[in-house]
Amino acid sequence: MMPNELKIVRDEGEGISHDSSLTAGALAWHAQVLEGLLRHLSSSPDGLAGAEAAIRLAKAGRNELREAKGIQPFRIFLRQFSGLLVWILIAAGVISGVFGDWLDCGAIVAILVLNAVVGFYQELSAEKSVAALKRMAAPNARVRRDGQVVTLPASDVVVGDVLELEPGDLVAADARVIEAASLRCNESFLTGESNAVTKNVAQLDLETPLAERENMLFMGSSIVAGVGRAVVVATGMSTEIGRIAGLVESAAEQGTPLQKRLESLGRSLVWVALGIVVLLFTLGWARGLDLLSLFMTVVSLAVAAVPEGLPTIVTIALALGVMRMSRRQVLVRRLAAVETLGSTTVICTDKTGTLTIGEMTVRELQVAGCNFQVTGEGYGPHGEVLLQGQAVKAQYAGPLLEMANVLIGCNNAHVVLNDGRWELSGDPTEGALLAAGHKAGGNKEHLERNFPRHHEIPFDSDRKRRTVLRLMPDGRLRGLVNGAPDLLLGRCCNILTGDGVRPLTDTDRHFIADENNAMAGRGLRVLGSAYRDLPVQSGAVLTAEEVERDLVFVGLAGMYDPPRPEAKAAVAECHGAGIRVVMITGDHPRTALAIARELGIASAETEVMAGTELQRFSDGELADRIPSLAVFARVTAEHKLRIVRAWKGIGAVVAMTGDGVNDAAALKGADIGIAMGRSGTEVTKQASDMIITDDNFTSIVAAVEEGRGIYANIRKTLQYLLATNTGELLLMALCLILGLPMPLLPIHLLWINLVTDGLPALSLATGPLERGLLRRPPRPATERMADRSFLFTVALTGMSTGLTSLATYAWALRAGSGDLARTYAFATIVLGQLLCAFSFLSEVQPVWRLKTGTNRRLCLTILGTLSMQIFLFHSTVAAHFFKTSPLSWRACLGLALVSLIPLAVLEIAKMVRVATTGKSQYSIVAVT
Numbered sequence: 001m002m003p004n005e006l007k008i009v010r011d012e013g014e015g016i017s018h019d020s021s022l023t024a025g026a027l028a029w030h031a032q033v034l035e036g037l038l039r040h041l042s043s044s045p046d047g048l049a050g051a052e053a054a055i056r057l058a059k060a061g062r063n064e065l066r067e068a069k070g071i072q073p074f075r076i077f078l079r080q081f082s083g084l085l086v087w088i089l090i091a092a093g094v095i096s097g098v099f100g101d102w103l104d105c106g107a108i109v110a111i112l113v114l115n116a117v118v119g120f121y122q123e124l125s126a127e128k129s130v131a132a133l134k135r136m137a138a139p140n141a142r143v144r145r146d147g148q149v150v151t152l153p154a155s156d157v158v159v160g161d162v163l164e165l166e167p168g169d170l171v172a173a174d175a176r177v178i179e180a181a182s183l184r185c186n187e188s189f190l191t192g193e194s195n196a197v198t199k200n201v202a203q204l205d206l207e208t209p210l211a212e213r214e215n216m217l218f219m220g221s222s223i224v225a226g227v228g229r230a231v232v233v234a235t236g237m238s239t240e241i242g243r244i245a246g247l248v249e250s251a252a253e254q255g256t257p258l259q260k261r262l263e264s265l266g267r268s269l270v271w272v273a274l275g276i277v278v279l280l281f282t283l284g285w286a287r288g289l290d291l292l293s294l295f296m297t298v299v300s301l302a303v304a305a306v307p308e309g310l311p312t313i314v315t316i317a318l319a320l321g322v323m324r325m326s327r328r329q330v331l332v333r334r335l336a337a338v339e340t341l342g343s344t345t346v347i348c349t350d351k352t353g354t355l356t357i358g359e360m361t362v363r364e365l366q367v368a369g370c371n372f373q374v375t376g377e378g379y380g381p382h383g384e385v386l387l388q389g390q391a392v393k394a395q396y397a398g399p400l401l402e403m404a405n406v407l408i409g410c411n412n413a414h415v416v417l418n419d420g421r422w423e424l425s426g427d428p429t430e431g432a433l434l435a436a437g438h439k440a441g442g443n444k445e446h447l448e449r450n451f452p453r454h455h456e457i458p459f460d461s462d463r464k465r466r467t468v469l470r471l472m473p474d475g476r477l478r479g480l481v482n483g484a485p486d487l488l489l490g491r492c493c494n495i496l497t498g499d500g501v502r503p504l505t506d507t508d509r510h511f512i513a514d515e516n517n518a519m520a521g522r523g524l525r526v527l528g529s530a531y532r533d534l535p536v537q538s539g540a541v542l543t544a545e546e547v548e549r550d551l552v553f554v555g556l557a558g559m560y561d562p563p564r565p566e567a568k569a570a571v572a573e574c575h576g577a578g579i580r581v582v583m584i585t586g587d588h589p590r591t592a593l594a595i596a597r598e599l600g601i602a603s604a605e606t607e608v609m610a611g612t613e614l615q616r617f618s619d620g621e622l623a624d625r626i627p628s629l630a631v632f633a634r635v636t637a638e639h640k641l642r643i644v645r646a647w648k649g650i651g652a653v654v655a656m657t658g659d660g661v662n663d664a665a666a667l668k669g670a671d672i673g674i675a676m677g678r679s680g681t682e683v684t685k686q687a688s689d690m691i692i693t694d695d696n697f698t699s700i701v702a703a704v705e706e707g708r709g710i711y712a713n714i715r716k717t718l719q720y721l722l723a724t725n726t727g728e729l730l731l732m733a734l735c736l737i738l739g740l741p742m743p744l745l746p747i748h749l750l751w752i753n754l755v756t757d758g759l760p761a762l763s764l765a766t767g768p769l770e771r772g773l774l775r776r777p778p779r780p781a782t783e784r785m786a787d788r789s790f791l792f793t794v795a796l797t798g799m800s801t802g803l804t805s806l807a808t809y810a811w812a813l814r815a816g817s818g819d820l821a822r823t824y825a826f827a828t829i830v831l832g833q834l835l836c837a838f839s840f841l842s843e844v845q846p847v848w849r850l851k852t853g854t855n856r857r858l859c860l861t862i863l864g865t866l867s868m869q870i871f872l873f874h875s876t877v878a879a880h881f882f883k884t885s886p887l888s889w890r891a892c893l894g895l896a897l898v899s900l901i902p903l904a905v906l907e908i909a910k911m912v913r914v915a916t917t918g919k920s921q922y923s924i925v926a927v928t
Helices: 034-040 050-060 073-079 084-098 102-123 125-135 240-250 257-286 291-305 310-326 336-342 351-355 394-409 428-439 444-450 485-489 506-521 567-576 589-599 619-628 637-649 661-669 682-687 697-738 746-765 788-815 818-839 856-874 876-882 889-917
Strands: 140-145 148-153 162-165 174-186 222-234 330-332 346-349 361-367 370-374 385-387 414-418 421-425 453-460 465-471 477-483 492-497 500-503 525-534 551-560 580-584 608-610 631-633 654-658 672-676 690-692
Touching: 034 174, 034 222, 162 174, 174 453, 240 637, 240 661, 257 291, 257 697, 310 330, 310 336, 310 697, 330 697, 336 672, 336 690, 336 697, 346 351, 346 637, 346 697, 351 580, 351 589, 361 394, 361 428, 361 506, 370 394, 394 428, 394 444, 394 477, 394 492, 394 525, 394 551, 414 428, 428 444, 428 525, 428 551, 453 477, 477 485, 485 506, 485 525, 485 551, 506 525, 506 551, 551 589, 567 580, 567 589, 567 697, 580 589, 580 637, 589 608, 589 631, 619 637, 631 637, 637 654, 637 661, 654 661, 654 697, 661 672, 661 682, 672 682, 690 697, 697 746, 697 788, 697 818, 746 818, 746 856, 746 876, 788 818, 788 889, 818 856, 818 889, 856 876
Parallel strands: 346 580, 346 654, 492 551, 580 631, 608 631, 654 672, 672 690
Antiparallel strands: 140 148, 140 162, 162 222, 174 222, 330 690, 361 370, 361 551, 370 385, 414 421, 453 465, 465 477, 477 525, 492 500, 525 551
16 A cells, blocks of 8 residues: 555444544544545545535534423323323322321322422433533634634634644644644543553554554644644544433433332232222122222222332432431432442443552662662652561662662653642642652652752653753753653663662663563553663753663662552452442553453463453343453443443343543443442433442442432331231222121221321331341342242231231120221221331341340330320311221220230241241441
């Protein structure tokens, strides 16, 4: 191929469009020959003519991200009333209003409005995410038009424009670099890695990952150093950030496990309620009962059969969970996310800033033939240099100080202490070197005062080093050099040892090369340090070639972003809870594996997959491989979304964490998206379900525990509500079948439904969490909330409360009046249900082994409800409305003893189940 020919390459692996128009982004721009690329774009280093740019703008449209199509708010609001449980609530509200129960009716209306408002807010989240992406675009751009540099709105930039770039600029569109002088760019929002990327003009291989495309600039990134020019190759939605915006729009949000379970339950309850109405109405009609009275009774039973208070209780339980989680550094944007995280089986987590502290730190110094360990994290000076765990001996103090002077002296970074936290101004690598220099005995202020800066030779990608010349007290200049060890070593002829400077031998070179390889193999990024003394010559030109030769090699510095001290324990806790932790990072595979090994996420190279390898797999092949993979490195936004979908495709409930724009689509596509509060972009936060305010993985584990506890409480609550309702239904149905008068009036059923069912259920839902939740495996996503054990407990409770109430009712009918018998039935079923609530505190732990105060709220609720019930029986006004008779103390004592029967039955069944199934491992020994 001739040098000026265009090599047409399509980047199909990363999902780029195959449209051949200039705005489609169809070509793998990083792999093109530069001259042919410019010709294909009908452009040149001097840019476009103004008339041609106007034509292209009219044809391709403005350089803007497309926002999601607006939806009429009224339609969004109406859509919130489409669920079955919502229709059940509406029916219950209408019936409550017909019966004159305006308090219940008003509560149901409030629930409906609250649900509609929350749903309305959630449906706008995708549009907000894209709008946040749009705000990241540069407001203005400097381009070459008609041979002149002009400043114009970034939205007017077109394909073929040549951007003029300098420090502080935001890149207005995706562009290929055509000139670069020490050009460095921050792309962390796109790649997830904080290190600035050095840019050059070299043609790259087609398979080069996005994070390594050093000849490309991307919309929204910022220039941190140097100057350059770049020709625009894609604008608007064809840019990398535009493609992410499209992914955010298309990443479908699915219902949470709790929503799916409640929706399934709602469908079942609809049929149950209809069946009850038809069956009982038919029985009553066959017996010739009054139709109006019969209708009111069966409708009251139907309302009782559906726990319409459940959505309220669920909302309150989730809201209280949100309050607890906020105290554990977790902010929840969607209430249902609390429960979803509790059923999570896979956590896909970013590395930088989540599992690691997010600050580069020098861990090892190789000086004077010795490997020194450096303690302390981040950019602060706290820490020390050790040799085999011991304090450094005096003989090494000199070489270490020389190393410190190079690390500090060849450095433009600054750190300041702000609210107890050391904050960096400058390049993260230089910040790490600066901190290590202070730990090794150097002092920046002393160096600047006694060895003033004279001249600087900036870093460039060809030399891969940087030099600062400083004036020595004796009048000489000392050139301090930091750079790539292999290239730097080739410029050295001497080496600093514990005994001073001596000539560099081949043995020394082999030793240094081996140490460099060993440090890199441990996942460290390695830089070499050297210096050279030279006289000050008036009028002499200090070029890199002149200064950076005959150097004295000082040592190596190995650095990385260290794991958070608490992250390893948090990962182990996840494994103990049956949750798989998967690292997804834009970092190099070797570095990612080193961190994963240290944290216990992965142990072998076979568990690591790079983005270039991932894109060669089909979705089916990836799903087959994914259970054996724990680390994904050098990945793009599309890769992250594919990984999330692959895990979900094999039945996992996936939580995804992230902070950069490249994480937004995956957060949206996961079962639950978790954004980082400190480092996260606005785009990521808008796409997320919850935000971790301290960017700490341990906070995610705390949220998992909260989620599991809340689900357990909601399950207990639903079980209690259905169990008590079953008892009422059984009592009424048996009386109809046996030809007995109706034992409960509609007002009794509404009272039970509102007070004696609802208040204890609320206490169960909002009670303290069980201990040991993280020692249990996660629930399968397909598991029904109403499983066999659940239904058995509901049936057993319903039968025991219903039959004991029937027995007391039948006995009282034979012994007295109908009002007295109805009072006996009413009292027995209420008291039996209240006492059974204690059994629902734990599925496995007997009541008498629960600690005092396990749920004080439930105890107070039951005492308060019993007081109201006693008042109801002995108040003349209440007796008139409820048609009850006063009860003697002897009768009350007898009914209390009978009401203990259902509780005793439940506790015996619980002990039998624990003994036969071995569920004692899940016993609640205490609560938090």
